[in-house]
Amino acid sequence: MKNQHPDLKISSTLSNSIFCISTIVCFCLVLFSPVAHADVFIPDNEYHGYYDFEGIYTVVGNVKNQNDFALIPTITISVIDNETKITKTLNHVPIPPMVDIPFKLKFxxxxxxxxxxxxxxxxxxxxxKPPIPIQIIYDKTLITYDDGHVTGRIKNIGNQTVYNPKIFAIVHGYEKYILDVAQNIDRIEKIEPGEILNFTIYPDPSVSEPVRFYSCFAPVDTTVIPLTTKKNNGDFDFRYDSGAWYYAAKFDEKGTTLNIKGYNSYPLETYANFEFPPISGNEKFTVTLNDESIEFIQSVDEMGFWHVAFKVESRSQGVLKISGFEKGLPPELPKIPQWIKVNTEWWITNQISDLEFLEGIDFLFEKQIISVPERDVIAESQWKIPEWVKISAEWWYEEKISDDDFLNTIENLVKRKIIVV
Structure with a gap:
C-alpha cells in the first residue's frame, strides 16, 4: 500500500503524510519562528536522542540557516550520562541561505x-558555497509507503554536474515529533544538468516506531564524516562517506593497520568510501571484515588523497581492518595539487590551451581552495584569461612566489573579473 498526492487513495494509517508532501516547502521555513538573534538554530522539537538497535546512543537534529548567506556550522553537543558529561563536536556540511539540513551524531x-x-x-x-542546484520534485511521485520508506525524484536545475549528491530528510512518528534523520542509501554517482533521477529513503530499522511522514528534504553534495585517531604518537585525520556507520577507530602498535567497528542496520546493500592522506604515496592496502578479505577499489583523487571503497552488505556488522599504511604521520600536503602545477608549466610553454589551464583554476574554486563571493557560474565557452597572467603563473611555477601568493593573485583577478571562469 502506498500514499500518493494529491487526490489518490491513501492508507488511513498514513493519511497525514499529505501534509508533508503538499506543504513541505513552507513547513521547513515557518514552522518555528526564530527570535532576532537566532539566525542559525536547532528547534527544540527537531532535536532529541535515542538508543539504536546496536545500543549506540544517537542524537539527531535539524540546523536552520535563516541568513542571506551560506555558512558552515560547528555543532557542540553534550549528553549527561550517569552524572558524567560527554561532549562531541560536529563540523556540519555547508548550508546555503534559507535552507535546513539535518544531522546525526553517535555516542x-x-x-x-x-x-x-x-x-x-x-x-x-x-x-x-552556492545553493545545491538540486530540486526535490513535490508531486504524486513523492510517495510514503506503509513500511515507512519513501520514494521520490530529484532534478538538477543548474548548469553544472553535481557529483555524489545525497538527500536527507527528517523522519516523524506518531508519538514522537521527530524519530530520526535518514538519507538515501543507494549511491547517486552524479546528476547532469536538467537530469531527473529517482531516490529512495528507508527509515533506520533501529527506529522501531511507525513512521508518520517525512519533512525537510535537503539535498547535499558532501556528507563525509571526519574521524581522528592516534597513530605513531600523533593524530591521524581521515574521513569516510557511507550509508553505514563506523566508529572506535584504532591503529595497531606499528601504525600500519587501522581497526574500526562498523555496521549497516539497513536491509539493503550500501557502500563505504574511506579517504586517507598519503604518507609516501606508495601505500598498497588490504581490507578485511571480521578477518575475511573483501573486494575493494584503491584510488587516488585530484588532491593526492587515497580512497578505499567497497560494498557493504545488508545488516552487516563487525571489525573492519585496513592494512598497508606506512609508519609515521602524513607530511603536510601542498594547498594546490601537483597536477595543477604541471598544467601551469604546460600552459606557460603553450603546450595546452587557456581553457585547459582554466579547468584547473575552476577546480580550485570547486574544492573551495580559493573563493570569491557571488561568483557567477558561466559556460566554459565564456571563460577567458589575459596573456599577461602567465607572468604570475611562471613565478609560482619557479617558486619565486608561494602557493598563498599565487592563490591570492588568482582570487583577486577573478574578483575583478579580469579572469572569468
Missing amino acids: PEIHGQNPVVLKAELKYVKTD
Whole structure:
C-alpha cells in the first residue's frame, strides 16, 4: 500500500503524510519562528536522542540557516550520562541561505538508562558555497509507503554536474515529533544538468516506531564524516562517506593497520568510501571484515588523497581492518595539487590551451581552495584569461612566489573579473 498526492487513495494509517508532501516547502521555513538573534538554530522539537538497535546512543537534529548567506556550522553537543558529561563536536556540511539540513551524531560511550541531551551550542563561519542546484520534485511521485520508506525524484536545475549528491530528510512518528534523520542509501554517482533521477529513503530499522511522514528534504553534495585517531604518537585525520556507520577507530602498535567497528542496520546493500592522506604515496592496502578479505577499489583523487571503497552488505556488522599504511604521520600536503602545477608549466610553454589551464583554476574554486563571493557560474565557452597572467603563473611555477601568493593573485583577478571562469 502506498500514499500518493494529491487526490489518490491513501492508507488511513498514513493519511497525514499529505501534509508533508503538499506543504513541505513552507513547513521547513515557518514552522518555528526564530527570535532576532537566532539566525542559525536547532528547534527544540527537531532535536532529541535515542538508543539504536546496536545500543549506540544517537542524537539527531535539524540546523536552520535563516541568513542571506551560506555558512558552515560547528555543532557542540553534550549528553549527561550517569552524572558524567560527554561532549562531541560536529563540523556540519555547508548550508546555503534559507535552507535546513539535518544531522546525526553517535555516542558509543553512553550506556546509562536515561541520558539527558543538553541544548546544542552553535557556531559558524561564512562560506561562498552556492545553493545545491538540486530540486526535490513535490508531486504524486513523492510517495510514503506503509513500511515507512519513501520514494521520490530529484532534478538538477543548474548548469553544472553535481557529483555524489545525497538527500536527507527528517523522519516523524506518531508519538514522537521527530524519530530520526535518514538519507538515501543507494549511491547517486552524479546528476547532469536538467537530469531527473529517482531516490529512495528507508527509515533506520533501529527506529522501531511507525513512521508518520517525512519533512525537510535537503539535498547535499558532501556528507563525509571526519574521524581522528592516534597513530605513531600523533593524530591521524581521515574521513569516510557511507550509508553505514563506523566508529572506535584504532591503529595497531606499528601504525600500519587501522581497526574500526562498523555496521549497516539497513536491509539493503550500501557502500563505504574511506579517504586517507598519503604518507609516501606508495601505500598498497588490504581490507578485511571480521578477518575475511573483501573486494575493494584503491584510488587516488585530484588532491593526492587515497580512497578505499567497497560494498557493504545488508545488516552487516563487525571489525573492519585496513592494512598497508606506512609508519609515521602524513607530511603536510601542498594547498594546490601537483597536477595543477604541471598544467601551469604546460600552459606557460603553450603546450595546452587557456581553457585547459582554466579547468584547473575552476577546480580550485570547486574544492573551495580559493573563493570569491557571488561568483557567477558561466559556460566554459565564456571563460577567458589575459596573456599577461602567465607572468604570475611562471613565478609560482619557479617558486619565486608561494602557493598563498599565487592563490591570492588568482582570487583577486577573478574578483575583478579580469579572469572569468
